[in-house]
Amino acid sequence: MTIKDKASNSDWTIIFICWIVASVSTLGSLFFSEIMEFPPCTLCWYQRIFMFPLVTILLVGLFPFDKNIIKYALPLAIAGWSIAFYHSLLYSGFIPESIQPCSQGVSCSETYLDLFGFLTIPMLSLISFSIIIGLLLILRRRLSK
Amino acid sequence: MKKQHIVLFSSAILILLFVLGIYLYKSYQTKKLGFMARENASVFVRGYSQTLGADDAKVYLIKFSDPACETCSTFHPFVKQLMASNPGKIKLVIRYAPFHDGADYFVKILEASKKQGKYWETLDVMYKTQRYWASHHNPKPQLIWRFLPRAGLDMEKIRKDMNNPEIVGIINQDLADAKTLNVRKTPGFFVNGKPLSSFGYKQLKELVDSEISKYY
Numbered sequence: 001m002t003i004k005d006k007a008s009n010s011d012w013t014i015i016f017i018c019w020i021v022a023s024v025s026t027l028g029s030l031f032f033s034e035i036m037e038f039p040p041c042t043l044c045w046y047q048r049i050f051m052f053p054l055v056t057i058l059l060v061g062l063f064p065f066d067k068n069i070i071k072y073a074l075p076l077a078i079a080g081w082s083i084a085f086y087h088s089l090l091y092s093g094f095i096p097e098s099i100q101p102c103s104q105g106v107s108c109s110e111t112y113l114d115l116f117g118f119l120t121i122p123m124l125s126l127i128s129f130s131i132i133i134g135l136l137l138i139l140r141r142r143l144s145k
Numbered sequence: 146m147k148k149q150h151i152v153l154f155s156s157a158i159l160i161l162l163f164v165l166g167i168y169l170y171k172s173y174q175t176k177k178l179g180f181m182a183r184e185n186a187s188v189f190v191r192g193y194s195q196t197l198g199a200d201d202a203k204v205y206l207i208k209f210s211d212p213a214c215e216t217c218s219t220f221h222p223f224v225k226q227l228m229a230s231n232p233g234k235i236k237l238v239i240r241y242a243p244f245h246d247g248a249d250y251f252v253k254i255l256e257a258s259k260k261q262g263k264y265w266e267t268l269d270v271m272y273k274t275q276r277y278w279a280s281h282h283n284p285k286p287q288l289i290w291r292f293l294p295r296a297g298l299d300m301e302k303i304r305k306d307m308n309n310p311e312i313v314g315i316i317n318q319d320l321a322d323a324k325t326l327n328v329r330k331t332p333g334f335f336v337n338g339k340p341l342s343s344f345g346y347k348q349l350k351e352l353v354d355s356e357i358s359k360y361y
Contacts, residue, residue: 012148016155020159023155027159027160027162027163031166031167031170037330062148
């Protein structure tokens with residue numbers, strides 16, 4: 001195997017990990033809503049809108065490996081991250097509930113899950129989007145060299 | 146390993162974990178609720194709860210329902226049929242989970258009808274005429290008054306009794322119990338404390354049958 005091959009293999013692996021993260025997040029959010037029957041609030045839906053397509057887009061970018069995938073996946077991930085960040089602030093109380101946009105129906109600040117005292121559902125979403133963005137940025141630097 | 150295989154393999158693992166998660170979560174829930182049924186039976190049946198069926202029945206069918214919920218209404222004849230085909234073995238317990246906007250109003254009427262001994266007649270009339278007054282797009286709660294006389298109720302008394310603050314207490318207690326028992330949709334069924342894990346007529350019948358065969 002040549003050096004170039006090895007390098008392109010790691011590039012492939014980076015996107016593959018992004019795909020795994022997106023898939024785990026998608027299945028996880030479906031588990032919360034369909035199995036544990038937590039009703040997803042409006043903000044959760046917006047995050048899902050940006051997370052679910054990543055599963056398909058990243059998979060398409062893997063076969064054959066297409067470096068343009070960064071161009072398509074990064075905007076989705078950044079948009080999702082922004083909503084997750086806002087949601088986390090709302091959840092942790094930095095933004096008071098009175099100014100949240102979704103007071104009707106399901107509350108966006110009601111806590112359903114709290115693992116180890118800090119891992120809430122919006123936090124999980126924020127972590128997933130952060131990993132995906134981080135990996136995509138690393139890949140972009142590697143490829144621009 | 147080829148890349149295609151890596152992805153296929155990972156997909157299979159993820160889906161397997163998902164299914165395993167479903168299985169573990171459901172069995173954990175069943176265990177937890179089974180424990181509650183033994184240790185804290187009042188979460189399922191409160192003293193004020195309306196019941197139907199023999200007092201010595203060993204199979205308790207608990208139904209968290211909402212007079213304005215369409216599925217509750219379509220399930221109602223089926224539940225009655227279940228009881229008729231197992232005479233004396235099933236005790237039906239009605240709990241309230243008025244999740245629809247403004248459904249409290251109908252629960253109040255229903256509870257008030259209890260004082261006239263016409264609870265089941267009123268519930269029947271409500272479910273039969275529900276589509277006229279509880280449409281999602283155009284709810285007309287006042288329209289229910291046109292149908293209520295069919296249950297043979299003293300309307301003056303209903304209007305007076307439905308404002309009894311005790312009823313609000315009943316609704317709040319039922320909603321609190323629904324939350325404890327993780328009822329987020331109506332109708333929510335429990336048979337001797339076991340939740341209906343997948344929703345449907347057939348599943349409910351199977352759950353009831355399995356409990357009947359356990360006790361009779």
